Amino acid sequence: MSLKLAIGLTVFLLAGCLGAESVRGEGYSFFLDAPAGWVLDKSMASDAEADAVLYPQGTTYQNAPSVLYVSVAVKGDGFKDLKDLLGQDEDSARQQNPKFHVQNGVVLQTRLKKSASLYLFLGFKDGTAQAVAYVEEADVVVAFTLSSSNEQILREDLPALQETVDSYEFIGKTDDGLEDGD
Numbered sequence: 274m275s276l277k278l279a280i281g282l283t284v285f286l287l288a289g290c291l292g293a294e295s296v297r298g299e300g301y302s303f304f305l306d307a308p309a310g311w312v313l314d315k316s317m318a319s320d321a322e323a324d325a326v327l328y329p330q331g332t333t334y335q336n337a338p339s340v341l342y343v344s345v346a347v348k349g350d351g352f353k354d355l356k357d358l359l360g361q362d363e364d365s366a367r368q369q370n371p372k373f374h375v376q377n378g379v380v381l382q383t384r385l386k387k388s389a390s391l392y393l394f395l396g397f398k399d400g401t402a403q404a405v406a407y408v409e410e411a412d413v414v415v416a417f418t419l420s421s422s423n424e425q426i427l428r429e430d431l432p433a434l435q436e437t438v439d440s441y442e443f444i445g446k447t448d449d450g451l452e453d454g455d
Contacts, residue, residue, distance in 0.1 A: 293305060293306045293440060293442065294306070294307075294313055294315070294325075295444075296315065296324050296325050296343065298324055298345055300347065300412070300413075300446050301345055301347075301410075301412070301413050301443075301444075301445070301446060302443075302444040302445065302446075303415070303441060303442060303443045303444055304440070304441070304442040304444065305325055305343060305437065305440055305441055305442075306436075306437070306440030307327055307437070308327070308432070308433040308436030308437055308440075309436065310329060310330050310433075311327050311328065311329055311330060311341070311433055311437075312327060312328055312329075312330055313325055313326075313327050314326045314327065314328070314334060317334045320334070321334065321340075321342055322344070323342040323343060323344045324343050324344055324345055325342075325343040326340060326341070326342055326343075327340070327341040327342075327343070327433070327437060328340045328341070329430075329433075338421060338422050338426045338430075339419060339420065339421040339422070339426055339427065339430040339433070340419075340420050341417065341418065341419050341420075341433060341434060341437055342416075342417075342418045342420065343415065343416070343417055343418075343437070343441075344415070344416045344418065345413050345414070345415050345416075346358060346413060346414045346416065347412065347413050348412055348413060348414065352414075354409065354414075355390070355407055355409040355414050358407070358414050358416075359392070359407065362394075362405070363375055363394075366394060366397070369398070370396055370397050370398050371398075372396035372398075373394070373395070373396040373397065374395055374396050375392050375393065375394055375395075376392070376393040376395065377390075377391075377392060377393075378390075378391030378392055378393055378404065378406075379391055381406050381434075381435055381438045381439070382438070382439065383408060383438060383439065383440075383441045383442065383443075384439055384440060384441060384442050385442055385443075387408055387441075387443070388408075389406040389407060389408045389417070389438045389441075390406065390407050391404060391405070391406045391434075392404070392405050392406075392407075393427070395424060400422070400423050401420060401421065401422060401423065402420075402421050402423060402424040402426075402427040403418055403419060403420050403421070403427070404418075404419040404427055404431060404434055405417065405418045405419075406434060406438050408438070408441065408443070410443050412446070415441070415443070417434060417437055417438050417441075419431065419433070419434040
């Protein structure tokens with residue numbers, strides 16, 4: 274058994290014991306846990322154009338005051354690195370929202386102590402607000418987007434975003450010798 278496969282299997286088994294769910298896409302996989310009081314719903318992911326969707330227990334994806342989306346962007350698909358992707362995200366929002374602005378947030382950490390830069394996207398015309406934490410991996414950027422109906426709710430739900438980022442463990446490419454099934 275190769276060392277890479279043994280490490281991958283150990284991480285897989287450990288994350289399973291901790292209650293984390295496996296999230297897989299074309300060419301990547303990671304573990305993720307729902308924060309306390311939230312639901313991780315992979316079945317709604319395709320509707321949301323995300324890899325995973327989380328929302329508070331007692332609500333639904335459609336009516337929650339805040340929804341957390343976890344999405345993966347593959348480097349080379351229209352951007353080269355995190356800085357380029359962030360610039361594109363800002364430019365896109367600014368074109369449609371004249372009062373749009375970005376506030377730098379704290380740097381969060383994943384379970385394996387990988388940095389996740391946090392940004393607050395404010396000033397949307399419809400009053401919504403977003404907090405996005407980006408984790409840059411070798412071939413992908415993982416975006417954790419907390420989208421809330423207003424800035425006050427966003428700030429109240431930031432701990433859920435932080436818990437979700439903290440639970441994240443990148444496994445790697447799905448073709449790295451790990452099986453692509455749960």
